[in-house]
Amino acid sequence: MTTTGTLVELPLLTHRGTHTTRAHETVHAVDGAPLASLSLAPDLLLGQALAAQRRAAPLPAPERAARLAEAADRFLNDTLGGLTFPQHLALVRRVTGHNAPLSEELSRAVATAVAEAPARADRARPVGSLGSWREAAAGPGSGVWTRRGETLAAVLSGNTPTIQNGWLQALALGYRVAVRPSRREPFTAHRVVAALRAAGFRTTDAVCLPTGHAGAETLLRRADLGLVWGGDDVRARYGAEPTIKVGGPGRAKTLVTRGHHTRRTVASIAEAVTALSGAACVNTSAVLVEGDHAALAAALAAALTEEAAGRQTTDRHLGPRVNEATAEALLSQLRRAGAHPEIPLDRIATPHPEGGVVLGPAVLTVGDAHHPLVGGELPFPCVTVAPWAPADGIAPLRGSLVVTAHTEDEALIEALLHEPTVGNVHLGAPTSHGGPHLPHEGYLGAFLMRDKAVVALREEAVVAAR
Amino acid sequence: MAQHPLLALEDTANPDPEEYLQAALRWHFSPETGSRLWLDLARRLDFDPVRDIRGYADLGRFPDIAEHLRDRPVEDLVPAGLVDEPVPAVFETGGTTGSPKRLIYTDRWVRRALEWKTAELRAAGFPEGEPWLVAMPSGPHAYGHTSRLQARALGSVLHTVDLDPRWVKKETAAGRRPDAYLTHLVDQLGHVIRTQRIAALTTTPPILTELLLHDALVDRLRASLRYLALAGAHLDDDTYDLIAGTLPDTVIQNIYGSTMVLTTARLRTPTAPPPAALYDGYPPFVVFAVVDPDTHRPVPYGQRGQVRMTHVSSGLFIPNNLERDSAIRAPAPEGGVGDALNSPQPLAAFDGEPVIQGVY
Numbered sequence: 001m002t003t004t005g006t007l008v009e010l011p012l013l014t015h016r017g018t019h020t021t022r023a024h025e026t027v028h029a030v031d032g033a034p035l036a037s038l039s040l041a042p043d044l045l046l047g048q049a050l051a052a053q054r055r056a057a058p059l060p061a062p063e064r065a066a067r068l069a070e071a072a073d074r075f076l077n078d079t080l081g082g083l084t085f086p087q088h089l090a091l092v093r094r095v096t097g098h099n100a101p102l103s104e105e106l107s108r109a110v111a112t113a114v115a116e117a118p119a120r121a122d123r124a125r126p127v128g129s130l131g132s133w134r135e136a137a138a139g140p141g142s143g144v145w146t147r148r149g150e151t152l153a154a155v156l157s158g159n160t161p162t163i164q165n166g167w168l169q170a171l172a173l174g175y176r177v178a179v180r181p182s183r184r185e186p187f188t189a190h191r192v193v194a195a196l197r198a199a200g201f202r203t204t205d206a207v208c209l210p211t212g213h214a215g216a217e218t219l220l221r222r223a224d225l226g227l228v229w230g231g232d233d234v235r236a237r238y239g240a241e242p243t244i245k246v247g248g249p250g251r252a253k254t255l256v257t258r259g260h261h262t263r264r265t266v267a268s269i270a271e272a273v274t275a276l277s278g279a280a281c282v283n284t285s286a287v288l289v290e291g292d293h294a295a296l297a298a299a300l301a302a303a304l305t306e307e308a309a310g311r312q313t314t315d316r317h318l319g320p321r322v323n324e325a326t327a328e329a330l331l332s333q334l335r336r337a338g339a340h341p342e343i344p345l346d347r348i349a350t351p352h353p354e355g356g357v358v359l360g361p362a363v364l365t366v367g368d369a370h371h372p373l374v375g376g377e378l379p380f381p382c383v384t385v386a387p388w389a390p391a392d393g394i395a396p397l398r399g400s401l402v403v404t405a406h407t408e409d410e411a412l413i414e415a416l417l418h419e420p421t422v423g424n425v426h427l428g429a430p431t432s433h434g435g436p437h438l439p440h441e442g443y444l445g446a447f448l449m450r451d452k453a454v455v456a457l458r459e460e461a462v463v464a465a466r
Numbered sequence: 467m468a469q470h471p472l473l474a475l476e477d478t479a480n481p482d483p484e485e486y487l488q489a490a491l492r493w494h495f496s497p498e499t500g501s502r503l504w505l506d507l508a509r510r511l512d513f514d515p516v517r518d519i520r521g522y523a524d525l526g527r528f529p530d531i532a533e534h535l536r537d538r539p540v541e542d543l544v545p546a547g548l549v550d551e552p553v554p555a556v557f558e559t560g561g562t563t564g565s566p567k568r569l570i571y572t573d574r575w576v577r578r579a580l581e582w583k584t585a586e587l588r589a590a591g592f593p594e595g596e597p598w599l600v601a602m603p604s605g606p607h608a609y610g611h612t613s614r615l616q617a618r619a620l621g622s623v624l625h626t627v628d629l630d631p632r633w634v635k636k637e638t639a640a641g642r643r644p645d646a647y648l649t650h651l652v653d654q655l656g657h658v659i660r661t662q663r664i665a666a667l668t669t670t671p672p673i674l675t676e677l678l679l680h681d682a683l684v685d686r687l688r689a690s691l692r693y694l695a696l697a698g699a700h701l702d703d704d705t706y707d708l709i710a711g712t713l714p715d716t717v718i719q720n721i722y723g724s725t726m727v728l729t730t731a732r733l734r735t736p737t738a739p740p741p742a743a744l745y746d747g748y749p750p751f752v753v754f755a756v757v758d759p760d761t762h763r764p765v766p767y768g769q770r771g772q773v774r775m776t777h778v779s780s781g782l783f784i785p786n787n788l789e790r791d792s793a794i795r796a797p798a799p800e801g802g803v804g805d806a807l808n809s810p811q812p813l814a815a816f817d818g819e820p821v822i823q824g825v826y
Binding site (some may be wrong): 021041051221 | 633704
């Protein structure tokens, strides 16, 4: 990365080094300012990179762990591609629209994810599998945790810098990774790969190759395994592929049963709606309420309004800063949605002095648990409150990455746990609550690894056979 | 009967373009020599082609006849003046923008184009007498046929791998990637490359892209390949840079042309790298223009517009064919007619139908 004029130059980080292409795209801030010139990889380069990565053997596991620890430090402290960490933060914040403290928190979380990638990946290893075949051969034999492939394509979205966390685990497990960053926010992937290289990972271990939609598909088809994030369209295209893991959509929901309309519940839901700028897949997008759903909606609207008060034109704004066209499109969608806004819609968009519009919070009420808004999600703090009765069961909660249940009903909790289309079940904790020790859409290792039996021929076994 | 002036002019080394065009208009719009198609269409024109068309710039007044080439019997396309000549060959377009169009290739035309092309291949440093591998469409498509004639003229043994662009387009239109078909093609290319010492190769950019991912084949090509032509699909400049880096001792040409004008463009500098290449027509037979897609008026030099192609010969009259491509308008060579093209590439969409590119 070097700066030409005012634009940051983001070359490809290829299997051979860096490469600037003639085709390029300008990365814009949410205020419309051009920030960076992004090189775009042609198909041939994508194929050549993956071929080179497949030929390269991984670094030994202990070396990978040591270099990841060093890369985390370099990510935070080095000047990489001409950018210091504060300069990098400023760019990320200007394209993602997260507020300043959150933006920094998320970028620092990426560094933590780099350092902890080996440990986080290992949490998925079955108790019946060992990490090394030598260990298995020295004992009575065991399952050994083994890569399902050698190369991984990671086609990322741009809503949070921490989207990197998945592929970093793959790298820790010995995969050679081809990252196709979001074209909206390519800075984090670029900096992570640059930090890895500065820490001694070879160019073939991780490449950063921005490319168009066709190129993203090329990467997913050519790599042994793929990670891709997106909405229903992406799930429809890749969901049936056993070698591709699709992240999203989220559509996280919160269920409040009778007797749980407390201030504590409302505060928990407010956090679930607004954490991570309300733009993540784990943000609660619908609340189903047994009893007086309108009263809970009013209480939630009051809590969110109070939380946002006085912040929206500062650098601590609640909700993301987006460009004006996006804001207008989202608002007009809400106006047409046929729901009652608890907070007038003309108050949920605040022009920001740094440019763009801060969106949210929005609380809508509908009269039916099966209203289309209950099954949707929008990329800002926006929640739909609907009535729920025990007779509805878990049907309106299907298709959710996370369901938070405020309830004592154990049968209901069991039903949620056993519902295949519900990803995670939180008992009162906000849907947005996550942590390195928790699976997100399953443990990634379960997708990346398999278990192979390794048994050595032992002297006593030979004797016994005679 | 004396030879028609058009046939005489066609065999002249450098016919005067205006004189040639007038002779051609008289040929195509006279009942004794014209085709049934053009004689039919002439009745519907609001101008008199022979009297009112004064030069190539006026050819835009004619309708685009693409639809007729898809549906009319071939007999209607053959000019009556050629009744005593050998039966012409019929080749078809790839069908990128709908069902295929049929074009008439007379022996006269095939001979003429062969002379141009062999001379140009020699000028580009084509390794005459050495093995040439062509993986381009044959069957209904002209490319496979003309490259066989060129190989013979250049004394090179021709190795071929066939490809069916229509199948690829069908797969792509259905949202499927032609990965398996590409693999099948590269398997066949690999067999030829492993067993023969291939000095010249002609194929499409997507096929070459797949081929270049096979190291053993790249190593063999690097040792023997002197001439590479890429045709049939868009070659972007970044891909060219990578290919040139992989095959540093090979002359690389991007071939741009259209079945609709029965030939590919003339590369003004045969060895120029594709990003800088200028593509000329063959006036007075084949003439290019770069026009505004909405007004159909020429765009200023240096600006991108839609490519319009014209073919005027005794066998065929295609006055006003809008291609599915855009290009940057450049001046024709001194004394030339029409425009030269730089950096041709597919239009995003054409006639409302999305343009599908596959391996072809």
